[in-house]
Amino acid sequence: MTKFGSRIAGITALFIALAACGGSNTPAAQTDVGVTSNSILLGNTIAQSGAAAAYGTIANGELAYFTYINNTQGGVNGRKITFKILDDAYNPAQTVPLTKQLVEQDKVFAMFSGLGTQAQTSVRDYLNAQKVPQLFVATGATTFMLDYSKYKYSIGWQPPYQGEARIYAKDILANHAGAKIGILYQNDDYGQDYLKGLTDGLGSSASMIVDKESYDVTATSTAAQLVKLKASGADTLFLFTTPGFTIPALVTVTKLGWAPAIYLNAVSNPEVYMGIAAKNGAALKNVTSVGYIKDPTDPQWASDSGMQLYKTVIANCTTCNVNDGFNIYGVAVAYTMVDVLKQAGSNMTRANVVNIATSGLNESNNPFLLPGVVVKTTSSDHFPITQEQVITWNGTGWSSQGGLVDERGTIK
Amino acid sequence: MIQRIRTTPPRYWLVLVVVLFFIGLPTVIDSFQSGEWAQALVLAIAIMGLNILVGYSGQISLGHGAFMAIGAYTSAILAHRYKMDYLATIPIAGLLTGILGFLFGVPALRLSALYLALATFALAVVTPSLIKRPAELTGGVQGIVLLPPVPPTFASDTFSALTGTALTSDQWTYYVTLAWTLVLFWLAWNLVRHRAGRAMRAIRDGEVAAAASGVNIAGYKTLAFGISALYAGIAGSLFGLAVGFVSPDTFPVALSIQLLVGAVVGGLASIPGPIIGAIFAYFLPIESNQWVPTQTWIPGSIASTIEKAGPAVTYGAVLILTMIFAPNGVVGLVLTGYSRLRGRLRGVPDRESGQMPPDPHTV
Numbered sequence: 119m120t121k122f123g124s125r126i127a128g129i130t131a132l133f134i135a136l137a138a139c140g141g142s143n144t145p146a147a148q149t150d151v152g153v154t155s156n157s158i159l160l161g162n163t164i165a166q167s168g169a170a171a172a173y174g175t176i177a178n179g180e181l182a183y184f185t186y187i188n189n190t191q192g193g194v195n196g197r198k199i200t201f202k203i204l205d206d207a208y209n210p211a212q213t214v215p216l217t218k219q220l221v222e223q224d225k226v227f228a229m230f231s232g233l234g235t236q237a238q239t240s241v242r243d244y245l246n247a248q249k250v251p252q253l254f255v256a257t258g259a260t261t262f263m264l265d266y267s268k269y270k271y272s273i274g275w276q277p278p279y280q281g282e283a284r285i286y287a288k289d290i291l292a293n294h295a296g297a298k299i300g301i302l303y304q305n306d307d308y309g310q311d312y313l314k315g316l317t318d319g320l321g322s323s324a325s326m327i328v329d330k331e332s333y334d335v336t337a338t339s340t341a342a343q344l345v346k347l348k349a350s351g352a353d354t355l356f357l358f359t360t361p362g363f364t365i366p367a368l369v370t371v372t373k374l375g376w377a378p379a380i381y382l383n384a385v386s387n388p389e390v391y392m393g394i395a396a397k398n399g400a401a402l403k404n405v406t407s408v409g410y411i412k413d414p415t416d417p418q419w420a421s422d423s424g425m426q427l428y429k430t431v432i433a434n435c436t437t438c439n440v441n442d443g444f445n446i447y448g449v450a451v452a453y454t455m456v457d458v459l460k461q462a463g464s465n466m467t468r469a470n471v472v473n474i475a476t477s478g479l480n481e482s483n484n485p486f487l488l489p490g491v492v493v494k495t496t497s498s499d500h501f502p503i504t505q506e507q508v509i510t511w512n513g514t515g516w517s518s519q520g521g522l523v524d525e526r527g528t529i530k
Numbered sequence: 531m532i533q534r535i536r537t538t539p540p541r542y543w544l545v546l547v548v549v550l551f552f553i554g555l556p557t558v559i560d561s562f563q564s565g566e567w568a569q570a571l572v573l574a575i576a577i578m579g580l581n582i583l584v585g586y587s588g589q590i591s592l593g594h595g596a597f598m599a600i601g602a603y604t605s606a607i608l609a610h611r612y613k614m615d616y617l618a619t620i621p622i623a624g625l626l627t628g629i630l631g632f633l634f635g636v637p638a639l640r641l642s643a644l645y646l647a648l649a650t651f652a653l654a655v656v657t658p659s660l661i662k663r664p665a666e667l668t669g670g671v672q673g674i675v676l677l678p679p680v681p682p683t684f685a686s687d688t689f690s691a692l693t694g695t696a697l698t699s700d701q702w703t704y705y706v707t708l709a710w711t712l713v714l715f716w717l718a719w720n721l722v723r724h725r726a727g728r729a730m731r732a733i734r735d736g737e738v739a740a741a742a743s744g745v746n747i748a749g750y751k752t753l754a755f756g757i758s759a760l761y762a763g764i765a766g767s768l769f770g771l772a773v774g775f776v777s778p779d780t781f782p783v784a785l786s787i788q789l790l791v792g793a794v795v796g797g798l799a800s801i802p803g804p805i806i807g808a809i810f811a812y813f814l815p816i817e818s819n820q821w822v823p824t825q826t827w828i829p830g831s832i833a834s835t836i837e838k839a840g841p842a843v844t845y846g847a848v849l850i851l852t853m854i855f856a857p858n859g860v861v862g863l864v865l866t867g868y869s870r871l872r873g874r875l876r877g878v879p880d881r882e883s884g885q886m887p888p889d890p891h892t893v
Contacts, residue, residue: 210673211780214773215565222562222700236672240775243675305662306671334662334671336779 152227161220168207179448210240235308280315281525287319300352305332368400388443424485450486565700574808579761585798587754588734593650595785596657601766623767631759635752658778673777797859
């Protein structure tokens, strides 16, 4: 009995010790998690591997801008920005635990520029329930602007996909009214958002769409879909596809001996990726897209002060390709983020920052965006950027067609 | 009674210590880590199921990730679409997956080891694609977002009375998972020590001999498949609870491999094996992802490669090394070490002298 008793006593002591350790482990309740007198911690999940790895450099561009601000201005109002980037491989099943980790373990002040429609949708409920700002998500999914009333802690940044697709609809109705449209789209919220925008934009002419084919993001090739689209008799091809799928699709179209007019979504149009497609044998004739950011490869910006600044900033990132349009995207969105933090001033609470981002933005001087593009939100309008410029591929770069098209207020 | 307690073999006390360790764990780690440990326990349940199939009845499955997916989706759909209490969906998910596993076991019986492995592998490959199809039901590629569970008042009151802090949903998930783990491990322990378990082991060690002794080969093989799938289904359901999100990509082929590696590393045909295997299988990829980038002495280009391929490569290497040096996994290694040590200390002749193995049950 004594032996048994001492064993029980020992185990009980162990358990009580464990419990006692837990007792002192009280999490301190503070309203400004992630902000100290000299630092602000922002978190980010992005695809740096997997099907959409091309986007990974966006976060590097953002980090380069924060480093630039920390080094030249000592941060924002004396607080240096720390930016923690985690790779979710464009897989929402990884985004959820990684976001939880950033919020609960690293205790970030806000999530900034998380990438991927599906990925960011899958953590939106969680972040809003925790009242953690989900700022300037790197997706143009319309729901991030349109559903503000339901998700007050989430906001996008780039032009909504539906708005972009409506611009294509206008362009095609104006210039190729007899076109037969074939669409290749990614089968998720992102692809379907574009599809909806195009269908809405075409309105009564939606019968111009003769075929639409989808692929899953886990697919390895879209050749079968392109063969079908060609067989459908389409003479105009819409690619609502991410860069990893766009480049082989452009090449396949040429290999099939097909020469449709191509409309390419803005999320895959940086000059670098067009160059890779061309190098692999894509003809790239008659390609139309839209832009709202200055293209680093466009000679017209060579002496532009914004472009000079971009080149200074991006020098902070040794692995970044200065010509990659995704890097200037990252720098541009980081500029807006810093702008918001500056406006928040001493009132660095999550609620205040989110309020400025979703309802109080008026940034007409973002040096990395095309002249005239304004980043703006009000209490009744939560679409930060709505202006885009139609561009066509001239063989070596993009040329502007006409002026900025504004889709503000058209999406409801 | 006291006499019985006094004669209890030491390993029962070890069990008690381990159980108390797991009960006390959330009080020393933070809420987020409790969530991680909950997921490790989920893997332990799935690996236990696989262990019953592979370790005790000698059939190979590379498709247990698919059974987890079925369990997770059953719970997610019932909870999300039909507004059922998530906890109530867990046994339903387990039973449904168990029945499916049993049905899958019927044709699978006709296949011998290698072909069975291929058939189950096919199951693992196909399931994520199948899930995407009825998009209205399963949410398609978007998956289903589940809200974190709210701890009931009795649990949070007890927890805060003991530790002085509020019970978070992650900690509650951990305890739910732990409760299921204990029940299922206890059931497995009973199973393998009784009639069915003996029959399964007999089939594994010699089908002809087992049949000659009157064991219903077809019956027990299918039963093993069904029970194994039931475990995977419950694990999948708990996985949905712990992660708060299910999508087809949550259950890739790699998950099935991860489970098998966990089972082998922990130790096939052992009860504690799956826990050790699960801790290994769950924390290895996380640690290698987070540790490698912080090591400045590794050149950037190599680090980024290792970071991505690290877990897969390590899984492979560890699997091969385990097969060569510790065919019975960590548990086998510990048991051998322990009996050798005891042999040395007590001066008992070693097994070359013809001594019986100390614990014939676990063979």
